[in-house]
Amino acid sequence: MTTTKRLGKQTVKLQYPPSIISTASIVGKKEGEGPLKDYFDQILDDGYWGEKTWEKAESKILRETVIKAVTKANMSLGDMNYIFAGDLLNQCIGSSFGIRELEIPFFGLYGACSTMAESLSLAAMIIDGGFADYAVAATSSHFCSAERQFRFPLEYGGQRSPTSQWTVTGAGAVVLSNQGNGPYVTHITTGKIVDLGIKDANNMGAAMAPAAADTIFTHFEDTGFIPDDYDLIITGDLAQIGKEITEDILQKKGCNISRQFTDCGLKIFDNKRQDTHAGGSGCGCSAAVLAGYLYHELTKGSLNKILFIATGALMSPTSSQQGESIPGIAHAVTIQNTLG
Amino acid sequence: MTTTKRLGKQTVKLQYPPSIISTASIVGKKEGEGPLKDYFDQILDDGYWGEKTWEKAESKILRETVIKAVTKANMSLGDMNYIFAGDLLNQCIGSSFGIRELEIPFFGLYGACSTMAESLSLAAMIIDGGFADYAVAATSSHFCSAERQFRFPLEYGGQRSPTSQWTVTGAGAVVLSNQGNGPYVTHITTGKIVDLGIKDANNMGAAMAPAAADTIFTHFEDTGFIPDDYDLIITGDLAQIGKEITEDILQKKGCNISRQFTDCGLKIFDNKRQDTHAGGSGCGCSAAVLAGYLYHELTKGSLNKILFIATGALMSPTSSQQGESIPGIAHAVTIQNTLG
Numbered sequence: 001m002t003t004t005k006r007l008g009k010q011t012v013k014l015q016y017p018p019s020i021i022s023t024a025s026i027v028g029k030k031e032g033e034g035p036l037k038d039y040f041d042q043i044l045d046d047g048y049w050g051e052k053t054w055e056k057a058e059s060k061i062l063r064e065t066v067i068k069a070v071t072k073a074n075m076s077l078g079d080m081n082y083i084f085a086g087d088l089l090n091q092c093i094g095s096s097f098g099i100r101e102l103e104i105p106f107f108g109l110y111g112a113c114s115t116m117a118e119s120l121s122l123a124a125m126i127i128d129g130g131f132a133d134y135a136v137a138a139t140s141s142h143f144c145s146a147e148r149q150f151r152f153p154l155e156y157g158g159q160r161s162p163t164s165q166w167t168v169t170g171a172g173a174v175v176l177s178n179q180g181n182g183p184y185v186t187h188i189t190t191g192k193i194v195d196l197g198i199k200d201a202n203n204m205g206a207a208m209a210p211a212a213a214d215t216i217f218t219h220f221e222d223t224g225f226i227p228d229d230y231d232l233i234i235t236g237d238l239a240q241i242g243k244e245i246t247e248d249i250l251q252k253k254g255c256n257i258s259r260q261f262t263d264c265g266l267k268i269f270d271n272k273r274q275d276t277h278a279g280g281s282g283c284g285c286s287a288a289v290l291a292g293y294l295y296h297e298l299t300k301g302s303l304n305k306i307l308f309i310a311t312g313a314l315m316s317p318t319s320s321q322q323g324e325s326i327p328g329i330a331h332a333v334t335i336q337n338t339l340g
Numbered sequence: 341m342t343t344t345k346r347l348g349k350q351t352v353k354l355q356y357p358p359s360i361i362s363t364a365s366i367v368g369k370k371e372g373e374g375p376l377k378d379y380f381d382q383i384l385d386d387g388y389w390g391e392k393t394w395e396k397a398e399s400k401i402l403r404e405t406v407i408k409a410v411t412k413a414n415m416s417l418g419d420m421n422y423i424f425a426g427d428l429l430n431q432c433i434g435s436s437f438g439i440r441e442l443e444i445p446f447f448g449l450y451g452a453c454s455t456m457a458e459s460l461s462l463a464a465m466i467i468d469g470g471f472a473d474y475a476v477a478a479t480s481s482h483f484c485s486a487e488r489q490f491r492f493p494l495e496y497g498g499q500r501s502p503t504s505q506w507t508v509t510g511a512g513a514v515v516l517s518n519q520g521n522g523p524y525v526t527h528i529t530t531g532k533i534v535d536l537g538i539k540d541a542n543n544m545g546a547a548m549a550p551a552a553a554d555t556i557f558t559h560f561e562d563t564g565f566i567p568d569d570y571d572l573i574i575t576g577d578l579a580q581i582g583k584e585i586t587e588d589i590l591q592k593k594g595c596n597i598s599r600q601f602t603d604c605g606l607k608i609f610d611n612k613r614q615d616t617h618a619g620g621s622g623c624g625c626s627a628a629v630l631a632g633y634l635y636h637e638l639t640k641g642s643l644n645k646i647l648f649i650a651t652g653a654l655m656s657p658t659s660s661q662q663g664e665s666i667p668g669i670a671h672a673v674t675i676q677n678t679l680g
Contacts, residue, residue: 129469
């Protein structure tokens with residue numbers, strides 16, 4: 001038996017923190033008109049990208065993003081020991097058809113919009129544990145495939161509620177290695193399901209906020225860190241309403257994160273100009289913000305230590321139709337430029 | 341950086357092999373009338389188990405199976421550091437609603453019917469890597485929820501093709517620990533997606549067979565083991581047709597596993613008497629066979645070393661409607677009573 005790396009209830013401290021040696025992001029047109037447009041590797045002209053369906057387009061976006069991330073690391077797909085990936089579509093076909101031809105041993109994940117932190121957590125632990133030299137963590141989402149699956153066919157032209165979020169079209173991929181000079185994944189706090197009874201599928205932010213607050217609070221308890229240890233605490237994707245609730249819950253527990261707290265769903269769109277209501281969502285949102293903006297700021301040194309928390313709403317249209325509330329989950333990952 | 345545990349292309353050898361210290365299985369009525377009926381912990385009278393919908397029943401089956409496995413280990417849910425779980429339902433609601441109240445840090449997985457081997461692989465690596473003392477791996481499926489989601493509403497009474505498989509109603513859960521005296525998880529071969537172009541969603545066995553053969557062949561290449569090193573090589577769930585194709589493909593590559601090869605989907609039902617056509621399927625099938633029959637035979641010593649390979653068909657009704665073929669995947673895990 002090896003030394004335990006556990007800290008407190010839900011956190012592990014990596015013994016040999018893996019480096020993020022490369023990232024890539026590909027996003028849709030609307031995302032490419034938003035405030036983070038200069039950070040993405042590629043911006044698409046339309047939602048189909050030459051494919052016949054949105055689902056096939058989503059798979060292509062994920063595939064090309066993974067290839068781009070591996071290529072940017074000056075490596076080949078065959079060097080990757082594992083890929084951890086998932087998406088929002090039924091049976092995760094965005095991922096399975098996306099990586100079908102890549103011939104990389106594959107662990108399929110489902111964590112709804114928490115999937116980027118889930119894939120990053122598992123990839124980092126698998127490398128730290130000595131099972132892999134290189135691993136890819138990736139997720140995708142697509143506004144059009146998500147709308148028709150979870151809400152209404154786009155052709156229906158239904159009105160969106162003010163609390164609703166806009167699913168990002170895009171993907172992000174991260175290549176992790178046991179070699180490298182950072183940014184390092186150093187701590188991982190894995191969330192448990194929290195469900196306070198919210199049933200409104202047009203208010204995912206409120207449903208996920210208690211889970212986000214729970215994981216963030218537990219992270220500080222487990223590690224002994226304080227909010228000011230971080231340059232940025234960024235959730236994905238609570239958007240406006242969920243972010244405020246999360247801040248409130250934490251404030252009531254004596255934990256003030258307002259100075260460094262923001263959300264990927266608020267960063268990726270200019271809500272007023274782009275009419276995205278509460279903000280962005282979808283696993284592609286936090287993935288593209290991490291792989292684009294956050295990675296850039298970390299490698300440039302304008303951010304040195306961040307807490308990345310991806311949040312998921314683990315419901316389905318079937319569970320909502322059966323009167324169930326929305327279980328939330330959030331996983332947190334510490335990424336920093338220096339060790340020790 | 342720690343010592344690598346990699347063997348060959350896709351296999352890892354665990355350095356401190358975790359023990360399976362407890363298992364539990366709960367199955368439906370039909371499964372409880374099959375050849376393995378004496379090995380399950382509980383057999384249900386009907387598909388609802390007091391719930392209003394089949395989906396809620398599936399969640400209850402998973403939840404109660406996990407609780408039973410933890411209780412049988414004389415432990416409490418709070419002792420479990422992680423749970424790895426997934427199922428076949430859209431957005432994996434079988435698992436998320438199943439474990440919602442358990443308050444265990446949760447990694448949601450989607451590997452279709454490969455999920456039991458996927459959850460076992462990740463749980464074992466996370467323990468071996470020093471991240472957990474105890475972890476649960478669990479999956480479920482339900483005939484009625486799967487039929488209406490993937491095929492036809494049961495009320496329609498459609499005829500089943502002779503190549504079709506019967507989704508098992510049931511769940512299996514395994515508790516792994518870094519303490520214990522076996523059976524040990526010692527080797528893990530993680531599959532990549534293999535898709536030879538099969539499009540018939542009523543012939544999943546044929547779609548998954550190439551992936552099963554690929555993972556089994558790679559396992560022997562990577563480890564240097566030969567089939568006779570194993571008392572049993574058991575896939576789940578290729579059933580009759582997939583099993584024969586897998587054997588044929590391996591035979592053509594010079595690998596004869598016929599002496600010790602069987603399939604969970606063939607063991608769980610008496611196909612002739614129970615009219616299950618090609619045999620059983622669903623992630624609950626391999627999970628319940630592993631947690632019931634296989635664990636019993638291992639602890640009794642009538643099996644000492646087995647290769648457990650769970651196989652998944654990573655399609656959805658949407659991908660089939662869009663003319664896509666069925667990507668298959670298979671993950672293999674070596675479980676044995678002695679080390680060294």
